[in-house]
Amino acid sequence: AKRDGRNQWCFFDPQVRRRLEYRNHLKAVLLHALDNDRFDITLQPYCCVRTGAHRGFEVLARLDHDGVPVPPDSFIPLAEELGLMSRIGRILRAKAFEAHGRMIEMGLRPRELAINVAAQEFREPAFVETLQALLREHHISPGDLVIEITETALIGRSTDTVAKALHRLQRTGVQVALDDFGTGFSSLSHLKDFSVNKIKIDKSFIGDLEDDEGDRALVDGLIMLAGRLGLSVVAEGVETVAQMKYLGVAGCHYLQGFALSPPLSLEAAVRFLDPRHEP
Numbered sequence: 211a212k213r214d215g216r217n218q219w220c221f222f223d224p225q226v227r228r229r230l231e232y233r234n235h236l237k238a239v240l241l242h243a244l245d246n247d248r249f250d251i252t253l254q255p256y257c258c259v260r261t262g263a264h265r266g267f268e269v270l271a272r273l274d275h276d277g278v279p280v281p282p283d284s285f286i287p288l289a290e291e292l293g294l295m296s297r298i299g300r301i302l303r304a305k306a307f308e309a310h311g312r313m314i315e316m317g318l319r320p321r322e323l324a325i326n327v328a329a330q331e332f333r334e335p336a337f338v339e340t341l342q343a344l345l346r347e348h349h350i351s352p353g354d355l356v357i358e359i360t361e362t363a364l365i366g367r368s369t370d371t372v373a374k375a376l377h378r379l380q381r382t383g384v385q386v387a388l389d390d391f392g393t394g395f396s397s398l399s400h401l402k403d404f405s406v407n408k409i410k411i412d413k414s415f416i417g418d419l420e421d422d423e424g425d426r427a428l429v430d431g432l433i434m435l436a437g438r439l440g441l442s443v444v445a446e447g448v449e450t451v452a453q454m455k456y457l458g459v460a461g462c463h464y465l466q467g468f469a470l471s472p473p474l475s476l477e478a479a480v481r482f483l484d485p486r487h488e489p
């Protein structure tokens with residue numbers, strides 16, 4: 211670091227310093243969590259708009275540090291930057307498949323298992339083989355596995371690696387969903403270049419659906435486009451009955467959000483599927 215010069219003020223800018231301190235703190239938290247098996251999962255259901263039937267669970271990462279939840283939106287980008295995401299992803303997937311397999315063993319029908327995968331994780335040498343082994347081990351049918359990827363995972367250095375891994379998985383029946391759809395700047399070209407089965411409309415388009423004519427136009431357009439391309443559409447972040455109704459009329463296929471259920475622990479997911487179930 212420069213001791214004098216025009217950039218010096220940066221080091222004393224309290225905001226910059228706080229950010230650096232938080233980053234270092236978060237890095238220590240991540241390393242500690244890896245060493246002490248502190249990563250956990252929650253399961254958020256999604257359902258069919260038309261029938262209300264349960265369709266699957268999305269796995270969402272959770273990390274508690276001394277009783278304080280650390281949001282995935284802050285620890286996952288840093289884990290990627292530090293090259294830790296493959297290790298963390300492996301831990302999360304083991305727990306997710308285990309939970310899904312347990313529900314099947316209980317005679318329940320958890321249906322689809324949707325997992326978020328960061329670009330970095332595709333670079334793991336045996337990524338596809340590991341997933342296939344997990345599917346077999348827990349008696350989950352490949353058609354019930356959904357890989358959720360964001361657009362940022364599809365661009366940049368690893369595009370080719372990601373595309374190849376996705377193709378290999380799709381050939382075995384695994385589904386691919388394009389996550390946070392609409393938030394990137396080249397969403398449409400990705401539909402052409404990558405074979406996806408689903409799109410997930412980002413919650414930023416759903417929140418103001420009742421008041422915002424622009425959001426309604428956008429959501430209608432995305433659903434129509436997906437229909438023409440033969441893709442199914444999941445709306446995420448659905449919080450109100452009015453939003454559910456609007457999305458149903460617009461032709462959206464699946465709903466996910468607090469209106470239906472927040473992310474759940476395994477025990478709560480079991481009760482969600484079967485309220486009579488005794489723990």
Ligand code: C2E
Nearest residue numbers: 270271282283286302326327328447448449467468469473
């Ligand atoms: P995402 O994949 O777009 O997930 C949706 C986020 O919206 C989740 O936040 C979920 O808890 C939240 N959510 C669900 N329903 C509602 C609702 O009705 N209203 C509102 N306001 N929010 C709702 P979460 O769990 O904090 O995760 C944030 C992001 O972190 C995820 O966004 C995903 O990009 C990433 N992430 C989470 N778990 C994993 C993981 O295991 N691996 C990877 N690579 N990324 C993950």
Ligand code: CA
Nearest residue numbers: 268326358389
């Ligand atoms: Ca997701």
Ligand code: CA
Nearest residue numbers: 390412413446
């Ligand atoms: Ca999203």
Ligand code: CA
Nearest residue numbers: 283360389390
């Ligand atoms: Ca996201």
